[in-house]
Amino acid sequence: MRTMREKSVVLVAVSAACCLSSLVVAAQPPAPIQQVEIVADKMCCAGCARKVSGQLYAAKGVRDVAVDLKAHTVKVTLPQPSAAKLGQLWHYVEQSDGGPTKLVTAAATYTLIRPKADANTAQQLPPQSSPLYVVIDNLHCQGCAKKIAAQIYAIKGVTKVSVDMAKETLTVETARDTQISPWAVIDAVSRAKERPLAVLGSHGQLTIEWANKATPKNHQQAQQPNLGGLQR
Numbered sequence: 001m002r003t004m005r006e007k008s009v010v011l012v013a014v015s016a017a018c019c020l021s022s023l024v025v026a027a028q029p030p031a032p033i034q035q036v037e038i039v040a041d042k043m044c045c046a047g048c049a050r051k052v053s054g055q056l057y058a059a060k061g062v063r064d065v066a067v068d069l070k071a072h073t074v075k076v077t078l079p080q081p082s083a084a085k086l087g088q089l090w091h092y093v094e095q096s097d098g099g100p101t102k103l104v105t106a107a108a109t110y111t112l113i114r115p116k117a118d119a120n121t122a123q124q125l126p127p128q129s130s131p132l133y134v135v136i137d138n139l140h141c142q143g144c145a146k147k148i149a150a151q152i153y154a155i156k157g158v159t160k161v162s163v164d165m166a167k168e169t170l171t172v173e174t175a176r177d178t179q180i181s182p183w184a185v186i187d188a189v190s191r192a193k194e195r196p197l198a199v200l201g202s203h204g205q206l207t208i209e210w211a212n213k214a215t216p217k218n219h220q221q222a223q224q225p226n227l228g229g230l231q232r
Contacts, residue, residue, distance in 0.1 A: 033063065034106060036076045036089060042099030043072050055092040061085070074098070081105070083190040087183025107211055114204040130202045132172040134185055137195040137210070139168035140217040144194060149230035151188035155180055161230045170230075182206045 043052055046069070053065040056076055064077040076089055086103060090110075093100040103110040134152075139145060142163075148170060149161040157178035162171045174180055182199035186208070189196045195214055198207045 032080050033077060034080050036078070036081060036086065037104040038074050038076065038089065038093055038098075038100050039102035039104075040072055040074055040093050040098030041101050042097055043067070043069065043074070045069070048096075048098065049074075051096040052093055052098045055096040056089060059085070059088055059092060083183065083187040086110070087181060087187060090183060091181070109209045109211075110206060111209070112204055112206045115202070129174045129176055129178050131174075132180070132182065132185055132199055132201040134170045134172060134189065134196055135198040135200075136168050136170065136189065137197050137214050138217060139163075139165060139170075139194075141165075144192075144217075145170065146230055148189055148192040148194055151192045152185060155184050155188060163230055 040048075040052060043049060049067040049069055052074055053067055056062055056065045056074065059076075059078070061078045061081075062076055064075075066075045066077075068074070074093070078085075081089070086105070090100050090103055101112050101114075134148075136144075136148065142165070145163040145165065149163070152158055152161050152170070152172055157174045157180055158172055159175050160171075160173040162173075163169070164171070172180075172185060179202065182201065182203055185199050186196050186206075195210060196208055198205060200206075
């Protein structure tokens, strides 16, 4: 059995370790605060503004929401957002009938061109699965394509990813009657440490204009056209 002196030494050591751990946590710098501006074309009245801002405040980490009705814009203040968080903010504005068409951060501008409605369509048809086409900034080699495909395959409902190296484009196919958000694909590409330039599909065309040019790549692997599927 331990003596009282040994127990005291153990308690002091544990206490010191806990204090050191607290100091390490306290020393970590807080995430930088950024502002995201979203253009909501359908936000036209005070009621719309309250609905949009109420949805955005529900997003974890949001510090402030400022609405400019005249400009149809909403500015969201929060810690530096990931691509997934940007997609969540966009979804909340969409969900509150704000009709988002543009999202601007310090790093990039995301612009959506929606498909034109068919005036001859008598009723709303149920959603059908359709492929997404993802244009990548400087898709240099098959290794890069496989790295992106691995992340896209992690999205529920994705059945096949194929690549056209000449066009720097990946085609994403999904299960029947399954549609995935273009923001989910953007997040997947970001997690692969690559940059998307556009995502085209039934949602329309979502383009990304980056504030800074991509860092040049120097891969040894040759870039060869390939229209085949990328395996899981």
